[in-house]
Amino acid sequence: MANRSVARTRISLAWRGEREQTPKSPGPEHKAAHSMPWRLRGLGLCPRGIVGMTALWCGWLGQSNSHERREGRSDVSAGRVVRTCTLASCLVVAAILALALPAASESRIPEKLESRIVDLGTLPGGWYSYANGINDVAQIVGYGNIEGGCCHAFVWENGAMTDLGTLGGSIAYAYGINDWGQVVGESTSGTAWHAFLWENGAMTDLGVLPQGDFSYAYAINDVGQVVGGSDTVEYGFVHAFVWENGTMTDLGGLLGGEYGEGTAHDINNMGQVVGSSLTATREHAVLWENGMVRDLGALPGESISGAFGINDRGQVVGASLLGAYSWHAFFWEDGTMVDLGTLGGTQSEAYDINDAGQIVGVSNDSAGHWHSVLWENGQIKDLGTLTDGGASRGAAINEAGQVVGWSDVSPWDWHAVMWAGAPAAHDVAVTSASATPLSGPIGSRFTISASVRNVGTERATFDVEAYAGSVLIGITTVTDLGAGTATGVSFTWDTSIAPPEPLRPGSYPVKVIAVPVAGETDIRDNSYNDGTIVLSGWTRVKTFPTPVEVGANPMAEGVARGPTPIPGIGGTGAARTAQSPLDRGSRMVATQVVVFPPKNLPFRAAGGAGPES
Structure with a gap:
């Protein structure tokens, strides 16, 4: 997963449906409806959601006429609810109830992973939050409620949760983030829900597909x-899209045309897209690649599937x-789909995978408890919860193996969390680095500043090295740094x-x-790259009282090791040769040397010097 940041809060398949109402001022019922992704309310992770979701589906399926069910739409007076219905809808109520019930045990014995679970907190005034995505520098995105209102998107970084605002409405959800810190999700804009892109403090409306x-x-x-995903006509079918450079393109579906319904859930850095699309009878996991859509099928003997990462x-x-009644996580590669199993119950779903093949998702155990899980090296590992006997769900994983999702802090409230692995006794890290200025001529001075942290459980003494390209700028020693604490270090690069090797x-x-x-x-966090210093040619030139030019550089065929007297020049001040600092110990390109009248003044290099090319 290229962006390590795919949200699965309203997972697709037969449940992709409910699009939230957007009343002008959300009331308690509206806040409750958004207090957790409704897909999870169907999983039985929150008892209050079971009856409500069953009633919603039963009422909707029973009251909507056949045309509305085929088109997947319904209007309500309090606002618009846009629902996507598939032929699998008849299975939903039974599946929701089954997911909430304790499951029978399987023979697999899961491994309990010793990991740190970090509570990421909430937005100011809020009491719940959900993390949906993480990138490779541990920036985390999600959403949570705010004081006096419903939900706002956030980005979490270095212990601080920042409200990203909305497109002008009252609600926003953040689902994905890439390694550049660009965030995507959806937000209300007036009475409509629109996809957004957030970067550099601004949220941009990505629009909709034609007539959507x-x-x-x-x-x-x-x-x-x-x-x-976007609808293609008002209240019509939802189509998967890819947006790039201001243009939203319909990816089409397995059926083609208006009926090519589907949703894209993830995209890698190769431009391969996965999601789900409607077949003639069911919904299947699909892969979009090179302008084509490929049906990935389903687990043996089954006919419904969805791809999430x-x-x-x-x-x-x-x-x-x-x-x-039962969903199982799968892994697909080169045309083969493999069942990943469960924690001992009957249910599991996989949401994300990193390049090392680590997979994150959710599963229930034999007692019916739902936990975040990690599949690795053929084993399923329980990531645990914030509270004893509680529930959790993993949503995304980055290349460092850090997992984000959420866990309950009470029977009614959830917090965004990160599973970061068990703390080691000995572990140091560089958390930031920068240089100033970022450009200048050879001969300039540059400052490199960095922050280092002891993330282990024991005090640590260690060296820190700074480089500009392959040039070692310096080494400093951090002494007896306490566990969990950070300190700053700085280096000066005098060019x-x-x-030993010439600067160019x-x-x-x-x-x-x-x-x-x-x-x-x-040692994955032991180095930090940020910024590039750009050196231009060596031009140390100063103006002094009338100089006397003395001809060719005496260093042209050798190396001067200090001030060199020039015969025939009198006065009390010593003449100085212009030895270039660029290439000590190597042959120099000939230049001119300037000698000043009898004053103890610096020299001026009239022609400049540098390594021979």
Whole structure:
């Protein structure tokens, strides 16, 4: 998964349906309806949702006429509700009830993963939050309620949760984030729901497909391509789309034309898109690639499936219906779909996969408890919960193996969380690095600043190295840094002092490295790259009182090691040669040397010097 950030809050398949009402001022019922993704209310993770969701589906299926069911739409006086219905809808009520019930045990014995679970908190004044996506620098996106209102999208970074606002309405959900920090989701804009792209503090409306009314964006890759779904005519079929450079393109579906209904859930950095699309009788997991849509099928003997995540290796994960009541997570590669099993219950779904093949999702155990899980090396691992006996759900995973999702903090409220693995005794990290200025001529001074942290459980003493390209700028020692604490370090790069190899004009990427301490095993966060210093030609030129030019550089065929007297020049001040600091120890390109009248003044290099090309 290129962007490590795919939201699965209103998962597709037969349940893709309910689009929230948007009353002018959300009341308690509206807030309750948004207090958790309704897909999870069907999973039995919150007792209050079971009756409500069953009544909603039974009432809707019973009262809507056949035309409305085929078109997947319904109007309500309090606002618009747009629902997407498939032929699998008849299974939904039974599946919802079954998901809420304790399940029979399987023979698989899951591994309990010793991991840290970090409560990410809520937006100011809120009491619940959900994390849906994470990128490779641990920026996390999701949504939560705010004081006096419903839900706003947020980005969480370094302990701070920032409200991203809305498109002008009162509600916004963030689902995906790429490694550039670009965020996608959906928000109300007046009476409509529209997909958005948030970057650099501004939220942009991505619009809808032609003649459409609503849209939503689930994922963005590092190229900036966005995928999601939009209706194509008012209250009509939902089609998958890809948005790029201001243009939203209909991806089509398995049936083609107006009936090519589907939703895109994820996109990798290769531009491969996965999601679900309607067949003649069911909904199937699909892969869009090179302008074509491919049916990925379902688990053996079954006919309904949906794909939720894809990594840069083209490996796909999702869920497939087993019988009338049970969903199982699957892994798909090269035409083969494999059942990933459960924690011991009968249900599981897989939502995301990183390039190492680690898969995150949710499953129930033999007692009916729903937990976030990680599939790795053929094993399913329970990631645990914030509270004993509680529930949790994993939504996304990044390349460092960090998982985000949510866990309950009470029977009624949920918080966004991150599972970060068990804390090690010895573990140091670089958390930021920067340079100033970012450009200048050779001979300039540059400052590299960094923040380092001891993320282990024991005090640590370690070296920190700074580089500009392959040039080692310096080494400093951090002494006896306490567990969980951070400190700043800085380095000065004086480019008038030459390294062993000659400096040349060009770009020098900045990197800071915390040298691993004894016993450290996780070194993925020991280096930090940020910014590039651009060096131009060496031009140290100053104007002084009338100089006397003395001819060719005496260093042209050798190296001067200090001030060199020039015969025939009198006065009390010593003449100085213009030894270039660029290339000590190597042959220099000839230049002119300037000698000043008898004053103790610096020299001026009239021609400049540099390494021979």
